[in-house]
Amino acid sequence: MRRLPFLALLATTIAIRAQSPRPADEFQQQVLPVLTKTCAGCHNDRALAGGFSFEGIRDAAAAAQKPQLWQKVLDKVNAGEMPPRPAAPLSAADSAAVMGWIRKLPSVAASSASDATQTPGRVTARRLNRVEYNNTIRDLLGVSLRPADEFPVDDSGYGFDNIGDVLSISPLLMEKYLNAARTISRAAIYGESYPEKPTLLVKLMSKKVQDDLMARGNVTPFSLRGAIYSTFHAPVEAEYEFRIRYQNFRGTETVVQDDGPTARGAQTGGQRGQGGGAGRGNREEQNRLAAPPIDMKFTVDDKPVFSYTVEGNTDYIYARGENIVRVKLTAGDHAVRFSFPEYANVPDPRKQLNPDGRRKLYVDYVDVIGPFSVARARPPGFSRIFTCGLRYSSECARQTVTNLLKRAYRRPATDQEVSKMMDLFAQVRKSDSFEEAVRVVTEAILISPHFLFRIERDPAVRSGDGSYELNDYELASRLSYFLWSSMPDDELFRAAEQKQLRSAPAVRAQVQRMLADPKASALVANFGEQWLNLRLMDRTKPDAAKFGAVDDELLEAMRRETRLFIGAVFRENRSVLDFIDGRFTFVNGPLARYYGIPGIDGEAFQRVELDGEQRSGIVTHASILSISSYATRTSAVLRGKWVLDTLLGAAPPPPPLPPWQALPE
DSSP, rough: OOOOOHHHHHOOOOOOOOOOOHHHHHHIIIHHHHHHIIIIITSSSSTTGOOOTTTOSHHHHHHHHHHHHHHHHHHHHHHOSOOTTTTTTOOHHHHHHHHHHHHHHHHHHHHHHHTTOOOOOOOEEEEEOOHHHHHHHHHHHOOOOOOGGGGGGOOOOOTSSSSSOOOOHHHHHHHHHHHHHHHHHHHHOOOOOOOEEEEEEEEEOOOOOOOOSOOTTTTEEEOOOEEEEEEEEEEEEEEEEEEEEEEEEEOOOOOOBTTTSSSSSOOOGGTTOOOSHHHHHHHHHHHHHTOOOOEEEEEETTTEEEEEEEEEOOTTTTTTOOEEEEEEOOSSSEEEEEOOOGGGSOOOOOGBBBBBBBBBBEEEEEEEEEEEEEEOOTTTHHHHTTTTTTSSSHHHHHHHHHHHHHHHHOOOOOOHHHHHHHHHHHHHHSSSHHHHHHHHHHHHHEEEEEEEEEEEOOSSSTTSSSSOOHHHHHHHHHHHHHHHHOOOOOHHHHHTTTTTOOOOHHHHHHHHHHHHHHHHHIIIIIIHHTTTTTTGTTTOOOTTTTTTTOHHHHHHHHHHHHHHHHHHHHHHHOOOTTHHSSSSSOOOOHHHHTTTTTTTTTSSSSSEEEESOOSSSGGGGGGHHHHHHHHSOOOOHHHHHIOOOOOOOOOOOOOOOOOOGGSOO
């Protein structure tokens, strides 16, 4: 290689330095023109946007006296937030010039160096919260039970209930863990318990009035449109009988028929019990025509399974019984709904009330009887545990235990951990069956700290500043518990095993795949709802006397609108600014009529585009307006505080206290 002569090297260095302006000249030539052209229009002595002005900064010496200001400018320009929309962004050259000069300031450079040399510290062991526990049990063992619903409420930190520093274990919670492990292991190996003979499993009854109480257990939310909707847990794959009883108190409508102007000339109430010479058959026909026919539909997991047409007024088929429907269901939770879909298009649901306050037509109760014709099959998660099938041998036992430990601990198990569980297996196997020995091992795993906590262990070798890279299994757990609130799936485990999560494209591909999975709804339900404080809707409701058209069903529709909006932003990788002014939303018939949006009918939610004039973004969602108001009126103070806290991350300071001399004695 040809060496560059020293004099030539020195001359080149001097030439390069001569071409680079001094800091003072750099500010005058490259930074000040950008500030004058782009920033001074808002950040001047008159407007004082952001609380500061660039007018007094005309040279590098004056600029160097304000290091905190330039640190803010650096952060804003680096994040692309200056200048703000709708102004045109800085060009790449202008942005590089401003940020390059700021980073050369001694105070800013020292601060950056200090931040770079800080020790990152250790990661707190994160206990699974209640949602994560239920979801992990579901994906690990295929058990649809929700034992964590009976656990004590998780503590929250900074508005979220998955902060490791505040998630502790109390003696009561430990007792719940022990009981849950026993119940879950039995359900995973042998299946859930169920009655030997068909019996009444649950009786669903709707609230009769709108009030501040929350619907819990077998009591379903109040619906002005007469619906009952809930979640039914089928303990085993079998047929279940739904006995539906509706109440018909109609009788004041005037129905126009095809063959005449009206079906009757007077209200039904005056005809009850009066023969008028027409005879019983004639009265029956008059009662049938006294109110328009309407379909009652029964759906399971949004799929229709039964439909029945309700005819007449309250006197028609007065001694009717229950509508009986038998449906085959798989084991697990199922969303059931009994409703009158035509009522979703009623402009004002209060017209469905009689003068005495009773709804004219509604589903009164639903009895669920079963199970019938039980499927004699292994539990859904049996194959997830016994990966070698029914070949019960020592090799099968080790394979089963090793695989179960890996999936439960979210990492490969050590030889010591496998040996410990195999010793437990052998001890139980001496006096019991192979399956019972695996059940006991499963129970032991479910109470292990390595299952209950997400532990990121320190590596043996660390860098000088104490930092280290996460291994692939730890990164897989972080991804899955953030996006799914659950453990990694098989594909994520394979990627971790093959060390494919060390590149940004691979991680991006996994994130896109996981967001497309239905389990990504947990990101909306857990992160989205806690971020926006939507869970406040469980504790606060608009005053029923003042807002008579708002019932529990409409409140649930408001909440679902926001959840669907958040999900769309996440799945479609939309701008975070859509939360402020997104020109779309999701509504069904009742919610569209409450908003005054035309053209939307039915109970199903539809995506609609907005003009941005009356509403756009989540701030105009009814759910957000509800939680940032009082029960009887709106509140600019509460709403402003919500915007500052939630959207801007700038909580307002506490109110100033008066001087102690002014306080009354």
